[in-house]
Amino acid sequence: MRDSDMLTCLQMTRRYLLQKSGYGLGACALSTLFQQDCSAVGKGNPLAVRKPHFPARAKSVIYIHLVGAPSHLDLFDFKPELQKRNGELCPDEFFVGKKLAFIRKQPTLLGTPKDPRYEYKKCGQSGIEISNLLPNLQKVADEMCVIKTVTTEQFNHAPAQLHLLTGFGRFGRPSIGSWATYGLGSENQNLPGFVVLITGNVAGAGSSAWGSGFIPSVYQGVEFRSQGDPVLFLSNPKGVSVESRRRIIDSVNRLNQVEYADVADPEIETRINQYEMAYRMQTSVPELMDIESETKQTHELYGTLPGKPSFANNCLLARRLVERGVRFVQLFDSGWDMHSGVFKSLPKKCEQVDRPIAALLKDLKQRGLLDETLVVWSSEFGRTPMAQGTNGMDKVLTVGRDHHKEGFALWMAGGGVKGGHVHGKTDELGYAPVENRVDTHDLNATIMHLLGMDHERLTFKYQGRQYRLTDIFGNVIQEVLS
Numbered sequence: 001m002r003d004s005d006m007l008t009c010l011q012m013t014r015r016y017l018l019q020k021s022g023y024g025l026g027a028c029a030l031s032t033l034f035q036q037d038c039s040a041v042g043k044g045n046p047l048a049v050r051k052p053h054f055p056a057r058a059k060s061v062i063y064i065h066l067v068g069a070p071s072h073l074d075l076f077d078f079k080p081e082l083q084k085r086n087g088e089l090c091p092d093e094f095f096v097g098k099k100l101a102f103i104r105k106q107p108t109l110l111g112t113p114k115d116p117r118y119e120y121k122k123c124g125q126s127g128i129e130i131s132n133l134l135p136n137l138q139k140v141a142d143e144m145c146v147i148k149t150v151t152t153e154q155f156n157h158a159p160a161q162l163h164l165l166t167g168f169g170r171f172g173r174p175s176i177g178s179w180a181t182y183g184l185g186s187e188n189q190n191l192p193g194f195v196v197l198i199t200g201n202v203a204g205a206g207s208s209a210w211g212s213g214f215i216p217s218v219y220q221g222v223e224f225r226s227q228g229d230p231v232l233f234l235s236n237p238k239g240v241s242v243e244s245r246r247r248i249i250d251s252v253n254r255l256n257q258v259e260y261a262d263v264a265d266p267e268i269e270t271r272i273n274q275y276e277m278a279y280r281m282q283t284s285v286p287e288l289m290d291i292e293s294e295t296k297q298t299h300e301l302y303g304t305l306p307g308k309p310s311f312a313n314n315c316l317l318a319r320r321l322v323e324r325g326v327r328f329v330q331l332f333d334s335g336w337d338m339h340s341g342v343f344k345s346l347p348k349k350c351e352q353v354d355r356p357i358a359a360l361l362k363d364l365k366q367r368g369l370l371d372e373t374l375v376v377w378s379s380e381f382g383r384t385p386m387a388q389g390t391n392g393m394d395k396v397l398t399v400g401r402d403h404h405k406e407g408f409a410l411w412m413a414g415g416g417v418k419g420g421h422v423h424g425k426t427d428e429l430g431y432a433p434v435e436n437r438v439d440t441h442d443l444n445a446t447i448m449h450l451l452g453m454d455h456e457r458l459t460f461k462y463q464g465r466q467y468r469l470t471d472i473f474g475n476v477i478q479e480v481l482s
Contacts, residue, residue, distance in 0.1 A: 046218045046273060047193045049185045052452025057416025057481075058374040059187070060322040061180060061447065063330045064357065065165070065209070067202055068157065068337030069379040071401050072409035073430045074112050074346060075131045077148050078120040081428040082385050083111030090386045094431055099155050101403040102339060103388050109429065110387035110399060113343055126420025133350040136358035142420040143361050143370070145480050146411045149424030149433035152381050152440050155405045157204035157337070160380035164440045165209045167469045174213035174460070175221065176444055177328035179469045180451060182212075182219045183458045187325030190284035192222040195321055197314040200334030204380070210330055214462045218270040221330060224289070224317070288324065291316050302359040315356035319363050322373050336379065340389050340400040361413055374415025374450050382408020385430045406432045410443075416450045418482045438477060445474035450481075 073079060088109050095106050112118050112131075120129045123141035130138045137144070154160035159169040166173040174182070177194040186193030196210045210221030253272050260268040291299075291313060292306045303312045311333050318329045333353060338345050357377065364370040383401035407426045413419065424436035445455040448469065455474055459466040 045185075045189070046216060046269065047181065047186045047189065049187055050183065052184060053454045053457055054452055056450065056452025057372075058414070058450045059372040060326065061177075061328050061374045061376065061415070061451070062318045062322060062360070063177070063328070063376045064353075064378065065161075065330065065332050066336045066353070066377075066379045067161075067200070067204070067332055067334040069381050069383060069403065069408070070336045070349070071338065071342055071346060071383040072148075072379075073383060073385060073401075074118060074342075075134060075350070076129070076146055076409040076411070077426060077430055078112060078129055078131070079385070079426075079428060079430040082109055082430055083114065085109050085429070086111035091429075094386060094429075099405075100384070101155055103384070103386065103402045107384075107386040107388065109385060110401065111385075117347060118343075124420060126422075128420060128422055131350075133347055134354045136354045140358050140361045140413075143365070143413045144411045145413065145417040145419060145421045145423065146409060147423045147438055147443070147477070147480065148407075148409045148426055149436055150382075150408050150410055150438045150440065150443065151433065152405045155381065155403050157380060157403075158206075160403075160405070161205035161209050164378065164380050164443075165205070166211075166213065167441060167444060167471050171205075171208050172213055173467070174215045174219070174469070175208075175210050176447065176469060177210055177221050177330055178212040178215060178219040179448070179458060180328045180453075182215050182460070183448075183453050184327055184451060186327045188284075190280040191288065191321070191324060191326050193326065194219065194221045194328045194330070195326055196221040196223045196330045196332070197317055198223065198332045198334075199309065199311045199314060200332075202332050202334060203337075209332070214467070215460050216266045216270045218273055221328075224285075284324075288320055289317070291320070298363065301363065303355045311352055312356035312359075315360045316363075319360060319367075319369070322364075323367070323369065338383070338400050339402065340398055342383070342400045364414060370414040372415065374417070374447065375413045376410070376447065377412070378410045379408070381405045407437075412480070416482055417480050421480060423477065423480050436479070439473065441470045441474035442477055445470050446477045446480065449476045 073082070086109055090107055090109050095103075117132055119132050121132060121138055122128070123130050123138040126142050128141040128144065128146060130141055132138075152160055152163055154163045154169045162171065162173070163169040165175050181193035194210070202209060210223075212218075212220035256268050256272045259265075260272070291304060294316065298316070299306070302316045304310065304316050305313065311331070314331050318331060321329045335349055361370065361375060364373050364375070382404040384404040386402070388400045388402040389398055407430070424438060425434055426432060427434050448455040448458060455468060455470045459468045461467075
């Protein structure tokens with residue numbers, strides 16, 4: 001050490017040292033706090049089964065999300081008055097000062113076509129009204145609990161998908177499936193706790209709709225593909241044996257464990273568990289995806305096409321997943337964004353999903369799984385009772401419906417909800433709730449309740465505050481519980 005350096009050290013006071021190094025010390029302290037937040041999951045297997053807050057009604061969830069939003073007014077919420085007033089200029093209160101995605105000038109009202117395909121029928125012993133576009137769902141109406149008064153804050157696809165599925169209209173929050181697996185783990189340690197199946201493209205929120213946000217990524221949804229390897233790189237490369245793969249994983253995980261012991265980063269623990277999961281999945285996933293092993297009667301029930309990607313195949317796979325103990329299965333089906341040609345496109349899309357969804361409910365019930373499996377049918381918002389594009393029914397094949405956040409319908413079945421029940425009522429033109437308004441936070445609080453989780457207690461500390469799926473909102477919809 002030079003004499004000048006020695007002199008500087010001797011002259012340096014404690015106050016001077018703290019002043020000069022304060023930013024560095026503060027950063028170290030902040031880093032420690034963040035590490036404490038992020039390591040809230042703790043050590044051990046993050047997907048191990050955990051006890052719910054109270055006895056659960058449902059063990060698993062199959063969450064069907066129709067991307068783009070079907071016209072609920074033409075499927076589950078028939079409005080004779082809207083049909084009667086078709087073509088009239090819409091009331092000012094439906095347009096003036098309202099946020100609409102594409103309608104720019106005051107539109108006309110748009111009723112359901114007077115066509116046998118679109119007629120509504122009272123179904124089952126409960127008498128729930130369902131459109132003839134969904135003849136198979138009409139036969140299982142007594143299993144369904146239809147909620148007609150769901151509202152959301154968002155009127156564009158990505159924010160609305162995020163608001164529904166993560167509780168917040170911007171990117172960065174954990175999805176509902178991630179919250180469920182974080183809170184409860186999974187009953188199958190050879191498969192992910194949260195699996196995603198997709199038909200078409202998921203526009204808008206994309207993979208954030210099943211992401212884990214700021215909680216450890218072991219809880220994010222894992223997308224299973226319908227062709228090739230169900231999960232990318234699941235198969236061993238040519239020349240790599242099972243034994244070689246085992247040795248590689250063991251060696252990598254020993255290094256990861258050394259690093260985890262040093263820094264306690266939960267993402268390292270996630271990496272260790274995911275390597276192990278991937279190894280076990282090499283055996284369990286091919287057996288799972290082999291839907292050809294199902295009976296001929298089952299394939300006829302669902303309308304499946306083994307070897308070809310389809311929504312029907314995904315519905316059957318969803319049953320196979322919950323049957324094996326997977327906690328949360330999310331199905332996405334695109335093609336429901338009908339700004340034009342709604343009455344031309346809707347029958348085609350309904351035909352694709354009606355039979356397999358009804359089959360899923362029947363199949364779960366036959367196997368004794370429906371009582372412990374909650375099935376949710378959802379979209380990010382509804383469709384307007386006003387016409388977009390060409391006004392009036394004279395151009396029935398070109399007219400469409402815009403995004404609608406003020407009130408729309410979805411349904412649930414099994415897992416502790418009342419079958420054959422209708423909750424809520426919209427006004428005579430189907431614009432907004434007049435009885436039992438339901439916010440999307442209420443829906444999420446109810447799903448968590450059915451899983452045995454108190455949505456106010458299921459939290460994760462991040463950046464110094466506690467977060468939850470429902471943020472500071474949400475009430476369990478007691479009237480829909482069986």
